[in-house]
Amino acid sequence: MNIPSELKYTKDHEWVKIDGDIATVGITDFAQSELGDIVYVDVDTLDETVEREEIFGSVEAVKTVSDLFMPLSGEVIEFNEDLEDSPETVNSDPYGEGWMIKIKISDSSQIDSLLDAEAYKSVIGA
Amino acid sequence: MKKTALTHIHEALGAKLIPFAGYTMPVQYEGINIEHETVRNNVGVFDVSHMGEFLITGPNALELIQKVSSNDASKMVDGQAQYSCLPNENGGIVDDLIIYRFNEEKYLLVVNASNIDKDWDWISKHNSMNAEMRNLSDDYSLLAIQGPKAAEAMQSLTSVNLSTIKFYTFEVADFAGIEHVIISATGYTGSGGFEVYCKNSEVEQVWNKVLEAGKNYGIKPIGLAARDTLRLEMGYCLYGNDINDDTSPLEAGLGWITKFTKDFINSENLKKQKEEGVKRKLIGFELTEKGIPRHDYDIVDNDGEKIGTVTSGTMSPSLRKGIGLGYVPVEYAKTGSTINIAIRKKSIPATVVKLPFYKG
Numbered sequence A: 001m002n003i004p005s006e007l008k009y010t011k012d013h014e015w016v017k018i019d020g021d022i023a024t025v026g027i028t029d030f031a032q033s034e035l036g037d038i039v040y041v042d043v044d045t046l047d048e049t050v051e052r053e054e055i056f057g058s059v060e061a062v063k064t065v066s067d068l069f070m071p072l073s074g075e076v077i078e079f080n081e082d083l084e085d086s087p088e089t090v091n092s093d094p095y096g097e098g099w100m101i102k103i104k105i106s107d108s109s110q111i112d113s114l115l116d117a118e119a120y121k122s123v124i125g126a
Numbered sequence B: 001m002k003k004t005a006l007t008h009i010h011e012a013l014g015a016k017l018i019p020f021a022g023y024t025m026p027v028q029y030e031g032i033n034i035e036h037e038t039v040r041n042n043v044g045v046f047d048v049s050h051m052g053e054f055l056i057t058g059p060n061a062l063e064l065i066q067k068v069s070s071n072d073a074s075k076m077v078d079g080q081a082q083y084s085c086l087p088n089e090n091g092g093i094v095d096d097l098i099i100y101r102f103n104e105e106k107y108l109l110v111v112n113a114s115n116i117d118k119d120w121d122w123i124s125k126h127n128s129m130n131a132e133m134r135n136l137s138d139d140y141s142l143l144a145i146q147g148p149k150a151a152e153a154m155q156s157l158t159s160v161n162l163s164t165i166k167f168y169t170f171e172v173a174d175f176a177g178i179e180h181v182i183i184s185a186t187g188y189t190g191s192g193g194f195e196v197y198c199k200n201s202e203v204e205q206v207w208n209k210v211l212e213a214g215k216n217y218g219i220k221p222i223g224l225a226a227r228d229t230l231r232l233e234m235g236y237c238l239y240g241n242d243i244n245d246d247t248s249p250l251e252a253g254l255g256w257i258t259k260f261t262k263d264f265i266n267s268e269n270l271k272k273q274k275e276e277g278v279k280r281k282l283i284g285f286e287l288t289e290k291g292i293p294r295h296d297y298d299i300v301d302n303d304g305e306k307i308g309t310v311t312s313g314t315m316s317p318s319l320r321k322g323i324g325l326g327y328v329p330v331e332y333a334k335t336g337s338t339i340n341i342a343i344r345k346k347s348i349p350a351t352v353v354k355l356p357f358y359k360g
Helices: A029-035 A108-113 A117-123 B007-012 B032-041 B061-068 B113-125 B150-157 B200-217 B224-234 B267-276
Strands: A014-019 A022-027 A038-043 A055-061 A065-069 A074-079 A101-105 B016-020 B023-028 B044-047 B052-057 B080-087 B093-103 B106-111 B132-135 B140-146 B170-175 B178-184 B193-199 B280-287 B298-300 B306-315 B322-329 B338-343 B346-353
Touching: A022 A029, A101 A108, B007 B016, B023 B224, B032 B044, B032 B224, B044 B200, B044 B224, B052 B061, B052 B113, B061 B106, B061 B113, B080 B113, B093 B113, B106 B113, B113 B132, B140 B150, B140 B200, B150 B193, B150 B200, B178 B200, B193 B200, B224 B306, B224 B322, B280 B338, B298 B322, B306 B338, B322 B338, B322 B346
Parallel strands: none
Antiparallel strands: A014 A022, A022 A101, A038 A055, A055 A065, A074 A101, B016 B023, B044 B140, B052 B106, B052 B132, B080 B093, B093 B106, B140 B193, B170 B178, B178 B193, B280 B322, B280 B346, B298 B306, B298 B338, B306 B322, B338 B346
């Protein structure tokens, strides 16, 4: 199971890459593997400010659907539109081309509450 | 949790195993889409040994079967199989099943794993004519070898000419070095192929030889997830989803297996229902916008009022769109009607279509 050490994580199996006040968000390798073939990423909160742990969208696999939760409070400033045509990228490259949204972080103190790779590893029992 | 005789093999293949109907079953090996395509285009093999098998024998076997099942089993000849259901006394369905006729005094009933105990008790309760019943469920394994290349790929394993076994007929013959295997031209995928029944002690050899024989045809092991998308593309009912103790076979579009040429449990009421017409119907629908319907989502009219419930739904791997089955009042059931599926906060339009979704 690939868990890059430079990223932050949530217990909801999302990864977060912090770059100044911008956070890039996707789902982990573990999450994509549990979901199976992903066929649809639905983000309906673009340009909205959403609180931490609120739902910003959903990811649909053939057999199941799962909510996507904000890892940090902020404005959803970008959605990876390439996923509209090729949602399977989330399966093949979850930490790269399969990123989902970018957030303009509204409260940087929340960053400390994110998990590091070691802590996430213990969440999934890896 | 029960295991099939092949669970250790599925584990070794890296399958994702889930509890299903009391059994540990492989839900996926490589990926649902690739497994789905393998069955549509080539050939795949499923371990569906969780299914239940009851042997009904003796001079009163047919009388019992006629009493508990909705289809007319007296029309079968030796070597024929028949899809049927067990109606209950309240207008619903105890289970759907396949009945195999070996001879006029020997029949095999193949039932859903989740209903083995319920069906056994139900049929036993109505066995006033004392037909002999044996529950073989724990002794027999079932492999479904499905796909357009199944006959060609498996031909080297048997002396029977597989291409001559007609749909819904079967042979008892040698297969993969085992004698007396039931080779049945049936399945739950709509892509053709066979279901083979053998003893638990024999199934590992059969599985291995099936994979070996299918190698040059691109055979893959297929999990329950793809089994579900394959059956749903065909509009086949799944017990527990699309049919249950409260759905009438007539509402479910199973009028073709509900034959009033004989009496059976609740046939009077079902006959009356047929004459008066049903109030709701199981329909197939395709979403006309992006989205995926799921089991238990609401079906709503254009004003957002609930008119029904989705019983099965998925993204169709073959059609690349959201498809589903659900019950709606008859006035919405016409092909071409527009309905809406409530998917979270949205209402996504859908069109009622003729089944199957996948036309091959």
